[in-house]
Amino acid sequence: MRFSIAALALPVAAQAANYSGSLRPQVQFSPPYGFMNDPNGLFYDAKRDLYHLYYQWNPYELVAGNQHWGHATSQDLYHWTNHPAAISPSNPDEYIFSGSAVIDGNNTSGFFPGQDDGVVAIYTVDTAEAQTQNIAYSTDGGYTFTKYAHNPIININSTEFRDPQVTWQPETKQWLMTLAYAADKVIGFYTSPNLRDWTHASNFTRQNLPGDQFECPNLVKFAVDTEGSKHVLFISVNPGAPLGGSGTYYLVGDFNGTHFNPDTSDPTLYEFSKDNYASQWYTDLSAQSSPISIGWASNWDYAEEVPTGELEGWRSAMSVPRHHTLTKVKGAWTVTRTPFHDLSSVKSSPLRNRNHPDGVTASFANVSSKAIHFEIDIEGIDAANPVGDINFNFTSPAGDHLDGGVVLDTGLFWLDRAGTHLYTVANSTDFTPLSNTSISVSQGRFAFSGVIDRSVLEVFLENGTQSATVTYFPTAPLDRLAVGTSGLGHGTRVGLAAWGLDSGWYDASRSE
Numbered sequence: 001m002r003f004s005i006a007a008l009a010l011p012v013a014a015q016a017a018n019y020s021g022s023l024r025p026q027v028q029f030s031p032p033y034g035f036m037n038d039p040n041g042l043f044y045d046a047k048r049d050l051y052h053l054y055y056q057w058n059p060y061e062l063v064a065g066n067q068h069w070g071h072a073t074s075q076d077l078y079h080w081t082n083h084p085a086a087i088s089p090s091n092p093d094e095y096i097f098s099g100s101a102v103i104d105g106n107n108t109s110g111f112f113p114g115q116d117d118g119v120v121a122i123y124t125v126d127t128a129e130a131q132t133q134n135i136a137y138s139t140d141g142g143y144t145f146t147k148y149a150h151n152p153i154i155n156i157n158s159t160e161f162r163d164p165q166v167t168w169q170p171e172t173k174q175w176l177m178t179l180a181y182a183a184d185k186v187i188g189f190y191t192s193p194n195l196r197d198w199t200h201a202s203n204f205t206r207q208n209l210p211g212d213q214f215e216c217p218n219l220v221k222f223a224v225d226t227e228g229s230k231h232v233l234f235i236s237v238n239p240g241a242p243l244g245g246s247g248t249y250y251l252v253g254d255f256n257g258t259h260f261n262p263d264t265s266d267p268t269l270y271e272f273s274k275d276n277y278a279s280q281w282y283t284d285l286s287a288q289s290s291p292i293s294i295g296w297a298s299n300w301d302y303a304e305e306v307p308t309g310e311l312e313g314w315r316s317a318m319s320v321p322r323h324h325t326l327t328k329v330k331g332a333w334t335v336t337r338t339p340f341h342d343l344s345s346v347k348s349s350p351l352r353n354r355n356h357p358d359g360v361t362a363s364f365a366n367v368s369s370k371a372i373h374f375e376i377d378i379e380g381i382d383a384a385n386p387v388g389d390i391n392f393n394f395t396s397p398a399g400d401h402l403d404g405g406v407v408l409d410t411g412l413f414w415l416d417r418a419g420t421h422l423y424t425v426a427n428s429t430d431f432t433p434l435s436n437t438s439i440s441v442s443q444g445r446f447a448f449s450g451v452i453d454r455s456v457l458e459v460f461l462e463n464g465t466q467s468a469t470v471t472y473f474p475t476a477p478l479d480r481l482a483v484g485t486s487g488l489g490h491g492t493r494v495g496l497a498a499w500g501l502d503s504g505w506y507d508a509s510r511s512e
């Protein structure tokens with residue numbers, strides 16, 4: 001269904017942002033109000049030391065539709081300032097779909113005479129007739145954009161052709177666009193000297209990937225010690241991802257300026273849970289920075305139904321910003337992920353642990369954000385004969401519980417959101433409670449860390465080589481972590497450390 005903006009007639013900036021709701025993440029970004037999905041146009045402005053985040057935004061409703069590019073900025077990716085929508089539809093029949101943004105420092109586009117910090121946004125315009133690729137330029141650092149007079153820049157008369165990600169290729173001195181022929185399950189590469197004129201370079205496909213459509217591809221260059229650099233192609237698939245609904249895969253390989261050649265034919269599933277989709281990767285980072293991404297912490301299976309809509313007037317948060325490396329794990333290139341700067345700009349004092357008959361507990365009832373970072377280390381495991389279980393439970397005084405654990409005997413890590421009662425599999429059969437993955441204890445130790453933030457849990461296992469993002473909806477905020485053990489082998493020790501996190505919102509309504 002298409003919505004008429006004029007008919008809805010709600011002024012975009014009319015509603016005050018309220019970040020105090022008990023389901024509102026305090027460390028992950030969420031929109032001031034309305035419905036949010038993919039991150040868009042992530043770029044870093046080195047001149048002003050500022051990260052920009054745009055996002056798919058319906059400012060009028062709590063479901064997808066009326067897509068605009070919402071906008072926020074941050075100096076540390078945790079403290080955000082909201083701004084008015086950066087790109088809006090020109091008429092009620094078009095939507096501004098996902099895309100990317102770059103700084104055109106050399107004015108290749110000609111939009112920025114005498115300027116070295118012009119910003120070009122590259123995005124899909126969705127209409128009933130076609131999805132076309134379009135550009136808009138900003139002379140004020142990415143706050144306001146002028147649509148190019150000769151849009152679209154690419155039109156192949158397809159209704160399933162979208163999500164351009166543009167990066168500068170220093171080797172070929174060309175811009176590269178990576179985008180999806182969504183229903184064909186094909187990724188296209190185009191090149192351009194000036195962001196206006198584009199030449200098709202090649203196509204890449206993996207028809208055997210699960211899922212009906214390819215969306216939001218990102219080709220990301222990683223520096224690696226041994227081989228100089230490698231490229232990783234991230235492909236989001238929806239619907240029909242292996243855990244249901246939407247999910248993301250990646251393939252590691254080489255890009256020669258026109259063609260992507262993967263090292264292996266087997267793509268890797270990025271996460272072992274349902275709630276991380278359409279990650280985008282920052283452009284214009286300094287050469288020293290490792291790649292940084294932000295993903296959409298939800299799933300198309302239930303994103304438009306979750307209770308934050310009715311209760312608090314917003315739907316969907318982003319993942320924490322993540323730092324990445326590409327590392328060989330058992331001979332295979334693996335993308336690692338950890339929270340950006342180890343959350344240092346929001347991490348406050350350590351929580352005190354107490355011994356309790358159930359195990360070790362850390363209360364965060366006095367942490368006003370109700371967001372914490374935690375690390376759990378299991379050491380002294382008999383690698384030849386690992387035995388025993390470690391369980392961790394986040395609980396609320398109202399009787400909600402979000403649970404997880406490690407089964408050493410079988411090498412299994414699991415998470416279960418069934419005990420958070422505001423929204424469960426009874427509300428949506430797609431809101432499946434369990435996520436799990438295989439882990440290795442062959443080195444005699446296993447460690448993981450995580451961020452829990454009111455309605456989103458993210459965990460990072462085995463030096464960030466595996467991760468999960470799980471949304472959950474308790475009737476009251478979870479405010480206590482208990483770690484218990486049973487049947488551990490002699491000499492196995494479990495350590496817990498946890499820190500309160502400060503809210504990333506300086507005040508409840510930091511909006512322009």
Ligand code: FRU
Nearest residue numbers: 038056097098162215216278
């Ligand atoms: C992915 C997606 C994109 C599209 C956008 C529309 O979540 O479907 O393919 O550009 O969302 O909001």
